Amino acid sequence: MAIERLTDDLLVEILSRVPAKVVCRCKAVSKRWIGLIDHPDHRKRLPQPLAGFFYNSTNENPFPISTVHFVNASGSGCPFICPSLSFLPSHRRLDLLDCCNGLLLCRWYDASAGGDRFWYIVCNPGGVGGVA
Structure with a gap:
């Protein structure tokens, strides 16, 4: 054949x-x-089914702390992404705002700057290095 x-x-x-x-x-x-x-x-070259999804949770006591979580949809094995977002700077206050085509849009609050000073970060948790 x-x-x-x-x-x-x-x-x-x-x-x-x-x-x-x-x-x-x-x-x-x-x-x-x-x-x-x-x-x-x-x-890496082949299309992949849903690996999982990210979601935010916030703890308001005593100060608001946002945490981004990842749920592995397959329920087994290691995901092809870095779900801990360890490539980001201290992500004690990190809000997941949106996602598109595997990229995440986050609002990161700099804990050392104090107040409500923040930056927008676009990251690719499936890519090498993470931050775009």
Whole structure:
């Protein structure tokens, strides 16, 4: 069959152009395909299903402290992102404002500056380095 002669790189390129749901179904094609799809070097190029989601919680006693949490949607394994946001400076007061295409828009309050001085931060928790 002609598809068996396709190189791994070409198969990964083809799979990178289909929806995540289809990629998940393709794992059932053969052991070779599941190996390609699950290989760490290829996962970054292939569409991924929902890894999880971020949400804010605030503790008002005695001072307002916002905490960003991550919920792993698969319930197993390590997510492909850095859910602790450890790449951000002290994130004692960090508000998650919005997200789009994997990027997070946050409002970060500088605890050392005091008062309500803040900065907007755009970060990519799935990327290397984190902050954009």
